Amino acid sequence: MSTAKQFDVVVIGAGPGGYIAAIRAAQLGFSVACIDEWSNDKGGPAPGGTCTNVGCIPSKAMLQSSENFEHVGHSFKDHGIDVAGLTLNLPQMLKRKDGVVKQNNDGILYLFKKNKVSFFHGRGAFAGTLDGSYSYSISVSGADAGTLSAKHVIVATGSNARELAGAPFDEKLILSNTGALAIKAVPAKLGVIGAGVIGLEMGSVWRRLGADVTILEGLPMFLGAVDEQIAKEAHKLFIKQGLKISLGCKIGQITPNGEQVTVEYIDAAGAAMTAVFDKLIISIGRVPNTNGLNADSVGLKLDERGFVVVDDDCKTSLPNVWAVGDVVRGPMLAHKAEEEGVAVAERIAGQHGHVNFNTVPWVIYTAPEIAWVGQTEQQLKAAGVAYKAGTFPFMANGRARALGDTSGMVKVLADATSDEILGVHMVGPMVSELISEAVVAMEFRASAEDIARICHAHPSLSESTKEAALAVDKRSLNF
Numbered sequence: 001m002s003t004a005k006q007f008d009v010v011v012i013g014a015g016p017g018g019y020i021a022a023i024r025a026a027q028l029g030f031s032v033a034c035i036d037e038w039s040n041d042k043g044g045p046a047p048g049g050t051c052t053n054v055g056c057i058p059s060k061a062m063l064q065s066s067e068n069f070e071h072v073g074h075s076f077k078d079h080g081i082d083v084a085g086l087t088l089n090l091p092q093m094l095k096r097k098d099g100v101v102k103q104n105n106d107g108i109l110y111l112f113k114k115n116k117v118s119f120f121h122g123r124g125a126f127a128g129t130l131d132g133s134y135s136y137s138i139s140v141s142g143a144d145a146g147t148l149s150a151k152h153v154i155v156a157t158g159s160n161a162r163e164l165a166g167a168p169f170d171e172k173l174i175l176s177n178t179g180a181l182a183i184k185a186v187p188a189k190l191g192v193i194g195a196g197v198i199g200l201e202m203g204s205v206w207r208r209l210g211a212d213v214t215i216l217e218g219l220p221m222f223l224g225a226v227d228e229q230i231a232k233e234a235h236k237l238f239i240k241q242g243l244k245i246s247l248g249c250k251i252g253q254i255t256p257n258g259e260q261v262t263v264e265y266i267d268a269a270g271a272a273m274t275a276v277f278d279k280l281i282i283s284i285g286r287v288p289n290t291n292g293l294n295a296d297s298v299g300l301k302l303d304e305r306g307f308v309v310v311d312d313d314c315k316t317s318l319p320n321v322w323a324v325g326d327v328v329r330g331p332m333l334a335h336k337a338e339e340e341g342v343a344v345a346e347r348i349a350g351q352h353g354h355v356n357f358n359t360v361p362w363v364i365y366t367a368p369e370i371a372w373v374g375q376t377e378q379q380l381k382a383a384g385v386a387y388k389a390g391t392f393p394f395m396a397n398g399r400a401r402a403l404g405d406t407s408g409m410v411k412v413l414a415d416a417t418s419d420e421i422l423g424v425h426m427v428g429p430m431v432s433e434l435i436s437e438a439v440v441a442m443e444f445r446a447s448a449e450d451i452a453r454i455c456h457a458h459p460s461l462s463e464s465t466k467e468a469a470l471a472v473d474k475r476s477l478n479f
């Protein structure tokens with residue numbers, strides 16, 4: 001007789017996709033297990049995945065701390081606050097960041113208990129198929145070793161940083177996101193390869209703390225996926241802050257030599273360049289993680305890039321096996337993973353879980369922040385859609401002036417005939433929060449006129465969204 005523990009749903013991975021799927025499945029009345037192998041520095045469980053441990057949460061903690069440091073050093077004076085003897089206590093900043101991560105790890109363990117999700121600390125792998133009502137056998141190796149039987153399996157094993165050929169991460173000189181969030185002393189010269197989301201966020205953190213930051217980007221354009229007008233504005237502002245961004249670089253040999261790392265590259269003009277850095281962050285995208293899942297043993301289909309193949313409903317090639325988050329197609333974002341996790345749990349329960357990929361917001365947490373939802377102007381042009389655009393600069397917003405942060409703008413794109421909002425793009429203060437209004441509006445298929453007619457509190461940054469919506473019809477009031 002088998003000693004395997006039996007569950008309706010076994011989730012492999014406790015990142016935002018997995019832990020949320022586990023909680024939602026438990027809320028729906030299923031018996032649920034969630035397996036995750038991430039350990040903290042004491043060897044204990046650290047659920048929350050990349051997002052909690054080396055992604056969203058610690059990066060935002062460091063972004064906030066470094067922004068505070070920069071404000072005290074620069075903008076406080078303008079507010080009439082003179083601070084003498086400002087110093088950086090980096091060990092304390094890193095300790096605080098680690099504390100924020102631990103609060104999130106502990107919070108997830110608490111939520112598992114509250115929702116009666118059985119947590120297993122260790123690596124989960126397919127161990128075969130079963131006859132009868134339980135479909136799959138899942139092995140757990142590690143602290144909570146054992147075997148589980150599952151009616152349904154949700155694969156939520158996430159992603160890892162992509163390495164550059166010939167420059168493996170050593171997390172001492174050549175850093176992935178993991179090392180980039182734990183540098184022990186501010187490097188005098190920091191190199192970053194890849195001017196994407198991580199490159200800009202991490203580059204901003206270490207520049208604010210005093211590093212001379214050079215970002216080498218392969219593509220000739222800056223933030224190609226972002227609305228061009230917004231990307232141009234952001235590029236200008238980042239350069240003004242002191243980030244050195246070289247576009248159109250072809251990276252060659254990377255040579256670490258104990259204390260420093262040398263990067264050879266061809267710049268956009270075709271000149272051979274050599275740069276020497278104290279640390280080098282490589283942030284050129286992420287690859288799906290199916291290591292150790294033993295996917296082959298059950299015939300789980302992966303695509304040529306290693307993603308688990310799923311349909312629109314997150315169903316894999318196998319019956320009763322689902323996959324969500326970074327390990328499947330679509331944007332690698334925590335909130336996208338969460339939405340898929342909820343939808344899958346609801347589909348297992350026979351409900352109609354739904355994810356609207358057209359309204360997944362993006363945020364880059366630099367200062368100013370960049371946020372958008374829906375189509376960019378260049379996408380609309382390429383698709384031949386007739387549209388109207390309205391923009392409003394934060395310079396003309398009273399709250400932004402009071403904050404002392406007037407950089408950037410809000411831009412609303414609406415269908416030329418129906419006035420339905422097709423995209424909203426922002427660069428400026430706190431736009432990570434402002435973008436939610438645009439997401440709600442687009443979910444309800446609102447017109448620009450709808451936002452223009454809604455009363456927004458004064459003075460608030462959100463008035464800029466209303467003004468940009470008014471500007472679609474050329475009737476902005478404050479600009």
Ligand code: FAD
Binds near residue numbers: 014038048293336
């Ligand atoms: P993950 O979070 O990667 O979790 C997968 C989990 O599965 C991990 O804990 C892993 O250990 C575990 N696992 C894998 N294989 C096994 C196995 N066989 N057995 C047991 N456990 C296993 N997104 C945002 O939306 N906003 C942000 O601000 C943001 N900031 C980021 C900053 C950085 C520096 C990085 C790197 C990423 C950031 N992201 C952000 C992206 C976000 O972290 C991911 O999209 C999100 O974590 C994906 O969630 P997931 O559940 O699919 O996978």
Ligand code: NAI
Binds near residue numbers: 283331333364
């Ligand atoms: P990215 O895809 O955002 O950016 C990678 C950049 O590297 C691109 O600009 C690309 O053109 C460039 N690049 C690729 N190969 C190169 C090469 N050989 N030489 C020079 N440049 C090269 O990937 P990134 O920054 O690593 O982040 C991974 C993902 O993590 C993001 O796409 C996002 O999904 C997620 N993330 C989300 C955040 C957020 O929501 N705020 C924050 C950080 C990460």
